[in-house]
Amino acid sequence: xWSNFTxxxxxxxxxxxxxxEDDRRLYGLNFSHTLDGQMRNRPMSNTFGFQARHxxxxxxxxxxxQNRVRFNTVRADSVKETxxxxxxxxxxxxxxxxxxxxxxxxxxxxxxVNAGLPANGGKVSDSILSPKISLAFGPFKGTEFYAxxxxxxxxxxxxxxxxxxxxxxxxxxDRVTPLVRANFxxxxxxxxxxxxxxxxxxxxxxxxxxxLFVGDAGTTEASRPSQRTGIEFSNYYTLSKNVVIDADxxxxxxxxxxxDPAGSRIPGAIEGIVAMGxxxxxxxxxxxxxxxxxxxxxxxxxxxxxxxxxSALVNGRIGYRLKGGLQIGLEMFNIFxxxxxxxxxxxxxRLPGEAAGGVDDIHTHPAESRSVRLSIARRF
Numbered sequence: 001x002w003s004n005f006t007x008x009x010x011x012x013x014x015x016x017x018x019x020x021e022d023d024r025r026l027y028g029l030n031f032s033h034t035l036d037g038q039m040r041n042r043p044m045s046n047t048f049g050f051q052a053r054h055x056x057x058x059x060x061x062x063x064x065x066q067n068r069v070r071f072n073t074v075r076a077d078s079v080k081e082t083x084x085x086x087x088x089x090x091x092x093x094x095x096x097x098x099x100x101x102x103x104x105x106x107x108x109x110x111x112x113v114n115a116g117l118p119a120n121g122g123k124v125s126d127s128i129l130s131p132k133i134s135l136a137f138g139p140f141k142g143t144e145f146y147a148x149x150x151x152x153x154x155x156x157x158x159x160x161x162x163x164x165x166x167x168x169x170x171x172x173x174d175r176v177t178p179l180v181r182a183n184f185x186x187x188x189x190x191x192x193x194x195x196x197x198x199x200x201x202x203x204x205x206x207x208x209x210x211x212l213f214v215g216d217a218g219t220t221e222a223s224r225p226s227q228r229t230g231i232e233f234s235n236y237y238t239l240s241k242n243v244v245i246d247a248d249x250x251x252x253x254x255x256x257x258x259x260d261p262a263g264s265r266i267p268g269a270i271e272g273i274v275a276m277g278x279x280x281x282x283x284x285x286x287x288x289x290x291x292x293x294x295x296x297x298x299x300x301x302x303x304x305x306x307x308x309x310x311s312a313l314v315n316g317r318i319g320y321r322l323k324g325g326l327q328i329g330l331e332m333f334n335i336f337x338x339x340x341x342x343x344x345x346x347x348x349x350r351l352p353g354e355a356a357g358g359v360d361d362i363h364t365h366p367a368e369s370r371s372v373r374l375s376i377a378r379r380f
Contacts, residue, residue, distance in 0.1 A: 002068050009350040009358045014066040018074070024057040043093040052084040060159075061116075062167075075167040076116040079158045083109045101134040103150075109178055111158035122162040126178035128153050142193045148186040153179045154211070156222055176222040182207040197236040204229045206257065210266060226266055227257040239278075242287070247276035256302070263302030267346070272296030288318035300346035300362065311340035313367060325379035330372065337370040 004017040032049035061076035087105035094100065108127040115121035132150030160176040188201030210223040230252035237245045254269035277291035293313050300306045314336055319329035341364040350358035 002065060005347070005363070006349040006358070007351055009348060011064070012350070012352075012356070014064075014071070017065045017068070019061075019063045019065045019068070019070060021059055021061040021063070021076075022057065023059040024055050026053065026055055028053040039092070042095075045091045047089040047091075049087045049089070050085070051087070053082070055079070055081040057081070073116065075120070075159075077121070077159060078114045080112040081109070081158050083107060083155075097138055097140070099136050101132075101136075103132045105130045105132075107153065107179065109155060111161050111178065113159055113162045115159070115162070117165060117167055119164045120159065120162060120167065124158075124161040124178055126161075128179045128181065138190075139192075142191055144190045146186075146188055146190065148184075150184060152182045152184065154182065154207070155179055156209075156211075160222065177209065180207065180209045180222070195238040199232070199234045201232050202230070203232070210256070224256045224258050224260065226254065228252055228254045228269075242282045243278070243280050245276075245278045247274075249274055260302070263304060265299035265302050265304045267300050267302065268298060268343070270295055270298045282321070284321050284323065286318070286320050288316065290314070290316045298344075300344055306346045306362065308341065308344040308362070311338070311342075311367065313338055313340070327377045327379070329375045329377070331375070333371045333373070334367060334369060338367065340367050341365065342367045 001020045002017060003020070004015060006016045008015050010016045029050070029052040031051075032047055034045055034047045036043075036045045038044055057079040059076070060079055062074040063070045063076075064072035064074060085105055085107045087103060089101065089103040092100050092102075106127065106129050108125070110123070110125045112123050113121045130151045130153065132148070134146065134148045136144060136146045138144030156176040156178060158178075161178045163173045163175055165171070166173040183206045184204065186201055186203040188199060190199045191197070205228045206226070207228075208225050210226045211221070230250060232248070232250045234248045235246065239245055250273045252269070252271060254266040254271075255264045256266060272294075273296065274292070274294040277289055279287075279289035281287045281289075291314070293315070295311045297307045297310050300308055313334050315331070315333050316335050317329060317331045319327055321327045343365045345363045346360065347363065348358040348360050349363065350356070
């Protein structure tokens with residue numbers, strides 16, 4: 001993949017284009033077995049599972065290029081990453097109005113980095129234990145209350161766990177934690193009444209480290225700890241036998257949880273989202289759907305002094321189902337040809353003729369203009 005985020009900031013002659021190479025083979029295993037039974041005449045099930053994955057990355061590199069021709073190697077490595085995770089889940093129906101789901105998962109990761117710069121290579125392993133529990137009360141006249149809590153994690157780039165020297169600047173670099181802990185909790189209520197199903201939930205998520213986009217490198221890096229809270233409201237309405245209307249609304253507050261003069265906002269964290277649509281899907285004949293997706297404005301730097309604009313896209317589909325499972329469909333994306341951004345970033349870049357230090361500005365990846373796709377499918 002070739003990219004150029006900063007244009008002529010680092011190299012005013014040849015430009016800042018670079019190539020990222022990733023040549024890997026993935027192997028995996030996912031096994032589970034469920035035993036149904038009872039405890040004191042109460043229905044119960046226990047699930048025992050095991051997941052494993054191995055990434056054999058023969059070549060992963062970053063190269064400076066001009067017109068997609070390499071002229072400098074920033075780093076060229078090979079990586080082997082192996083993970084395995086046994087887990088256990090218990091489902092228990094304690095009574096007609098109360099049930100629980102409890103789980104425990106153990107993840108172990110092993111990184112083996114063979115770096116082009118030997119100081120950045122090595123072997124690292126890490127493991128983490130993640131408990132989870134869910135409680136559900138009801139239904140009470142079509143209404144159910146629930147609460148979820150638990151722990152999870154995200155893994156960092158294997159190369160970041162063994163790095164000692166920044167291959168671009170050749171200065172000392174800090175290593176990242178292989179597995180980063182996250183804690184979450186959620187409470188909510190679900191209601192199913194006649195033709196309408198609705199869910200309202202409040203949630204919170206704390207992470208010991210965010211992953212942030214770095215414009216001049218085109219990568220992500222481990223950053224500060226964070227805390228997010230939000231509210232979600234989902235609705236599913238069956239207007240008739242073949243017509244369904246759905247509408248989802250969400251708002252989230254995302255902040256770094258440590259103290260830093262730069263500010264507490266998380267760049268790129270969307271605050272408000274709306275997704276809604278209507279679909280008509282008969283067993284045979286003509287059908288279709290219309291959908292709206294809205295992303296609200298969001299901070300682009302930590303002090304919230306620069307924000308993105310909101311965006312709204314409308315997509316549609318019309319299709320015809322024939323006998324024998326054959327379906328012909330026509331999809332249209334961005335029906336109103338909205339000139340909005342798919343994503344925005346704020347960082348320093350330089351165009352030819354600008355000052356040597358570059359200009360701090362918003363960089364936009366625009367949404368694709370109106371497009372149409374024809375599909376023919378056969379269901380067996």
